[in-house]
Amino acid sequence: MDxxxxxxxxxxxxxxxxxxxxxxxxxxxxxxxxxxxxxDLSLLPSVVSYEQSGNVLVxxxxxxxxxxxxxxxxxxxxxxxxxxxxxxxxxxxAPYDFVPQGAGDANVVRFRVQDRVLTPVEVSAEILRALxxxxxxxxxxxxxxxxxxPAYFDDAQRQATKDAGRLAGxxxxxxxxxxxxxxxxxxxxKKQNGTFAVFDLGGGTFDITVLLLExxxxxxxxxxxxxxLGGDDMDRALATELFGLFAxxxxxxxxxxxxxxxxxxxxxxxxxxxxxxxxxxxNPFGEDPKAATVTxxxxxxxxxxxLDRTGVAARRALRDAGVRAEELDGVILVGGSTRVPAVRAYxxxxxxxxxxxxxxxxxxxxxxxxxxxxxxxxxxxxxxxxLLDVLPLSLGxxxxxxxxxxxxxxxxTIPAGARATYTTQEDNQxxxxxxxxxxxxELVQDCRSLARFxxxxxxxxxAGLARLEVSFRVDADxxxxxxxxxATTGQEQTVEVKASYGLDDETVxxxxxxxxxxxEEDLALRKLAENRVDAARILRATxxxxxxxxxxxxxxxxSIIEAALAALDAAAKGDDANIIKASIDALDVAxxxxxxxxxxxxxxxxxxxxxxxxxxxxxxxxxxxxVAHARGGFRSQP
Numbered sequence: 358m359d360x361x362x363x364x365x366x367x368x369x370x371x372x373x374x375x376x377x378x379x380x381x382x383x384x385x386x387x388x389x390x391x392x393x394x395x396x397d398l399s400l401l402p403s404v405v406s407y408e409q410s411g412n413v414l415v416x417x418x419x420x421x422x423x424x425x426x427x428x429x430x431x432x433x434x435x436x437x438x439x440x441x442x443x444x445x446x447x448x449x450x451a452p453y454d455f456v457p458q459g460a461g462d463a464n465v466v467r468f469r470v471q472d473r474v475l476t477p478v479e480v481s482a483e484i485l486r487a488l489x490x491x492x493x494x495x496x497x498x499x500x501x502x503x504x505x506x507p508a509y510f511d512d513a514q515r516q517a518t519k520d521a522g523r524l525a526g527x528x529x530x531x532x533x534x535x536x537x538x539x540x541x542x543x544x545x546x547k548k549q550n551g552t553f554a555v556f557d558l559g560g561g562t563f564d565i566t567v568l569l570l571e572x573x574x575x576x577x578x579x580x581x582x583x584x585x586l587g588g589d590d591m592d593r594a595l596a597t598e599l600f601g602l603f604a605x606x607x608x609x610x611x612x613x614x615x616x617x618x619x620x621x622x623x624x625x626x627x628x629x630x631x632x633x634x635x636x637x638x639x640n641p642f643g644e645d646p647k648a649a650t651v652t653x654x655x656x657x658x659x660x661x662x663x664l665d666r667t668g669v670a671a672r673r674a675l676r677d678a679g680v681r682a683e684e685l686d687g688v689i690l691v692g693g694s695t696r697v698p699a700v701r702a703y704x705x706x707x708x709x710x711x712x713x714x715x716x717x718x719x720x721x722x723x724x725x726x727x728x729x730x731x732x733x734x735x736x737x738x739x740x741x742x743x744l745l746d747v748l749p750l751s752l753g754x755x756x757x758x759x760x761x762x763x764x765x766x767x768x769x770t771i772p773a774g775a776r777a778t779y780t781t782q783e784d785n786q787x788x789x790x791x792x793x794x795x796x797x798x799e800l801v802q803d804c805r806s807l808a809r810f811x812x813x814x815x816x817x818x819x820a821g822l823a824r825l826e827v828s829f830r831v832d833a834d835x836x837x838x839x840x841x842x843x844a845t846t847g848q849e850q851t852v853e854v855k856a857s858y859g860l861d862d863e864t865v866x867x868x869x870x871x872x873x874x875x876x877e878e879d880l881a882l883r884k885l886a887e888n889r890v891d892a893a894r895i896l897r898a899t900x901x902x903x904x905x906x907x908x909x910x911x912x913x914x915x916s917i918i919e920a921a922l923a924a925l926d927a928a929a930k931g932d933d934a935n936i937i938k939a940s941i942d943a944l945d946v947a948x949x950x951x952x953x954x955x956x957x958x959x960x961x962x963x964x965x966x967x968x969x970x971x972x973x974x975x976x977x978x979x980x981x982x983x984v985a986h987a988r989g990g991f992r993s994q995p
Contacts, residue, residue, distance in 0.1 A: 367500030369530065369734040370492050371538070371726025374481065374504055374518065376435040376587060377560030377693060379403045380720065381488040382727035383496060389542065389724040389731075392495045400719060401491070403560075405483045406430035407470045415487040427617040428454050429470050433589055434484070436561040437466045437477040438521075439514030453613070478521045485525035501530035503730040505722050506835075507562040508534040509582040509749050511795070512807060515835050530733045531833055535559075536566035538725030539691040540575055542716060551686030552578070554674070556704050556712065557722075558667065559692035561587040565671045567678035567685075579677035579768055580749050581670040586663060588627075588694035594659040595623040595651070602649040603640045615642070630656050631696055657699040664703045671707050677768060688712040693719050748773070752829055752837060755792040755801045757782055758886030764829045767797065774830040778844075782894060785817035789825050791841055800882055812841045814848045820894070881934065888937040892929040895941060896922060899948060902955065909954045921947035 371382045371389070378400040382391045391399035398417075406419035407429050414422060423430040431453070456467040456474055468475045485504075492499050504527075506518050515532055522529040536555035543553070550571050557564040564582035568575055596619040600610055609615050618641055629636045635652040675682060688708045694700060695718050704712045716724065748771060753763035756779065764775045779789075789812045796804030815823055824844035831837050842849035899922060903915065910918070921944040928940040 367498040368492075368496045369500045369727075369730035370496075370502050371533075371723050371728070371730045372485065372488055372502055372504045372522075372527075373535070373538075373720075373723035373726060374435065374484065374506075374521075375403055375559055375722075376433045376562060376589065377403055378719065379484050379488060380723045381492050382720070382723040383492065384727050384731040389727040391720045391723055392491055394491060401484070401487060403435065403484055404430060404432050405434065405480050407473065407475075409471060413483055415483050424614065424618050424621060427613040430617075431468060431470075431475075431480045432617075433561055434477050434480045436585065436589065438481065438517045439511060440466050440477070478517050478524060481518070481521035482524035485522055485527060489525060489527060499527075500734060501528040501730060503531050503533050503538075503726040503733065504529060505533050505535045505538050505726050507557070507559075507582065508536050508564040508566055508577075508580045509562065510835075511750075511805075512835070512837055519836075530730055532835065533726055533729050534564070534566070534577075534580070534835075535562075535691065535722045536564050536580070537568065537575060537577060538723075538729065539689055539721045540566075540568045540570060540725070541728050542721050542725035543689055543713070552678075552680055552684065553687045553689055554671070554685055554708060555689045555691055556667075556671065556695065556708075557582075557691035558694040558700060559587050560694065561585070561589050563587055563667055563670070565667070565674045567674050567680060576770070578680070579674045581674040581677070582749075583666060583670060586666055587692070588624075588697075590663050591627055591660050591694065591697070592620050592623040594663070595627060595656060596620050598651070598655070598659055599623060599626070599638065599649065602638075602651075603642060605642055609642065618642075626651055627656070627697070631698060653698070660697075660699060664699065668703065668707050682708045682710075685710070689721075690714045690718050691721055748831060748835070750795045751797055752793070752795050752807075752831070754779075754827060755794060757890040759801045760886050760890075761794055761796070761799060761801055761804055764827065765831065769831075771831045771835060772833050774828065776826060776828040779825045779827065780821050781818070781823045782820055782890070784820050786820070786823065787815050787817060788813040789815065789823075789841065789843070791825075791827065791839070793837070793839055800886065807837065808839070808852060810839075810841075810850060810852050812843060812848060812850050815843050815846060818845075820898075885932065885934040885937070888934045888941070889929050892925055892937050892941060895944065896925060896929070899944065902948075902951070906951075906955055906958075909958070910951060914951060918944075918947050918951065 368383050373380050373382075380391055380399050380401060382389050384390075393399045394401075401416045402420040404416065404419040404423060406414040406422045406426060408414065419430055420432075423432055454469040456469050466477055468480070489499055489502075502522060504518060504522050506515055510518070519529050519532060536557050539555050539557065540553060552567065552569050555564070555566045555568065557566070562582070563586040564580065566580045566582075567578045569578055596616075599619055599622060605615070605619075610619075622638065622641060626636060626638055630651070630653045633653070635650055637648045637650055639648045685708060688704060688710060690701070690704065690712045695704070695712075695714070701712060701714075748765060748767050748769045751763045751767045752765040753761045754777075756762045762777065762779075764777050765773060781789075790809065791812065792801065792809050793807040794801055794804040795807050798804050812825065822845070826842045826844055828840040828842075829837060830840070838851065840849065840851045899918070903910070903918060907915070921940070925937070925940040925944050928937045931937070
């Protein structure tokens with residue numbers, strides 16, 4: 358412990374806010390170390406219990422109370438961060454009293470604990486307060502904090518984590534992806550260059566990241582994972598097995614006290630199986646004292662589907678990074694769940710090498726966060742280290758026909774920014790409805806919604822004349838800011854995007870699977886949607902032109918155009934993009950002479966008394982057209 362100094366300068370800290378355990382670390386004499394409590398323990402159980410008196414217990418004391426007061430004790434709160442109240446994962450084997458979502462309420466998980474209603478942010482803040490207090494006991498004064506998050510945490514989960522830090526009274530310097538923190542700890546200590554995979558399986562989340570460590574630059578080449586997969590799922594699988602072995606009926610399994618007891622028993626059994634081939638488990642229910650025997654082989658059968666899910670993500674991360682398993686310089690293990698022998702064996706099988714576990718997998722993330730906090734505070738000699746993280750999923754907006762226009766693709770290095778320009782589909786449109794989405798599919802319905810907002814106050818203009826500039830900016834924490842501006846009027850709006858709640862995080866992993874499995878199908882559907890939008894625009898414009906300038910049509914010209922219009926209208930109602938495109942081309946041929954007459958008349962009207970420089974804008978206004986190619990419901994501009 359440092360010598361007491363009442364005037365000690367605030368020291369930056371790194372915090373691993375984990376599902377099962379959390380811990381805090383700092384850099385002393387150039388090396389990161391985890392802070393330990395009076396019992397010489399660095400791991401603080403991520404458990405918060407609320408007593409009737411109003412007292413709040415955190416850590417070991419709260420964990421001891423969990424079986425006695427399961428509804429008043431929140432365990433693994435990290436799995437609820439950023440979730441919606443209607444998320445199936447919310448109620449899956451969770452013995453809590455959830456507050457129903459009312460009309461007008463934000464779709465966010467809320468726990469009813471005695472006479473209080475709490476959110477995951479408030480519960481997480483209690484854990485962070487306890488860690489801050491532990492650090493203050495050691496350091497006397499705490500400065501800024503780097504808090505780690507799973508690489509696959511979405512915008513809502515990241516924002517919730519940052520809010521929890523602020524609520525706990527911490528200055529959050531940065532949110533750092535857990536795999537990157539682990540690589541930072543390893544890279545600085547080992548002073549190695551090369552390409553590494555970080556296999557991070559914690560209590561509630563799984564991340565797989567491929568990084569290039571080169572001369573102080575930590576560049577994330579790809580990332581993947583599942584923010585609803587971890588040791589808790591192993592516990593649930595084993596608890597279900599134990600319910601069957603002990604013949605516990607369905608009514609008893611629905612009781613919160615029984616669920617909590619069985620989950621705790623399953624976790625204890627899992628830990629014992631790490632060192633033993635089989636263990637005897639006493640029946641904690643009923644009068645029958647008969648014990649059940651659980652073998653490591655049976656446990657490995659139960660968790661194999663979970664391990665297979667990690668393998669799918671790991672192989673995809675390697676493919677995205679353009680690296681074969683045998684080309685890696687090492688595989689770093691992170692997270693307490695990597696202590697399970699089956700996990701280590703599976704990692705060896707997937708990556709064809711023994712994984713690295715030199716640094717305690719429970720502490721390595723916090724140590725890396727401490728190093729990053731140390732660097733951000735401008736302390737130490739190693740200030741030339743650069744961290745380059747990436748976006749786990751693409752970001753874009755909805756355009757016409759329910760199509761996604763991707764502005765920032767996945768695996769873009771962050772911080773990052775990009776801009777795209779769009780126009781209107783309808784005449785006299787006075788606003789733009791902007792729908793921000795995230796995902797890899799081509800249609801909005803297959804992606805996740807992040808935010809919706811409307812830019813109003815646009816004066817009525819013909820379709821295609823308005824110009825909406827949409828700018829995306831993702832900061833180092835992975836949080837998105839969207840700026841929208843209408844170029845001709847200067848109307849603008851900026852929003853800090855907080856992702857829509859209610860996302861089932863298991864679908865994040867599924868998004869990438871679906872993008873691969875349905876790639877050709879999605880492109881065909883996108884083409885169909887875009888052609889339908891073009892058809893609707895062309896039908897409307899052509900009918901308006903025919904109605905306005907019927908006098909220019911001669912002989913059978915009108916009937917030919919009407920037939921082409923009818924053919925395009927019928928094609929647009931079908932499901933063949935090629936037929937729609939062919940019908941558009943046929944209408945173009947049918948109206949070519951008519952369009953020429955309209956153009957000649959417009960030019961004749963426009964040039965009378967005009968200078969050459971005014972002619973182009975006059976023609977556009979006279980015809981109500983946009984000469985630039987455009988598409989969308991508002992449409993993207995080239």
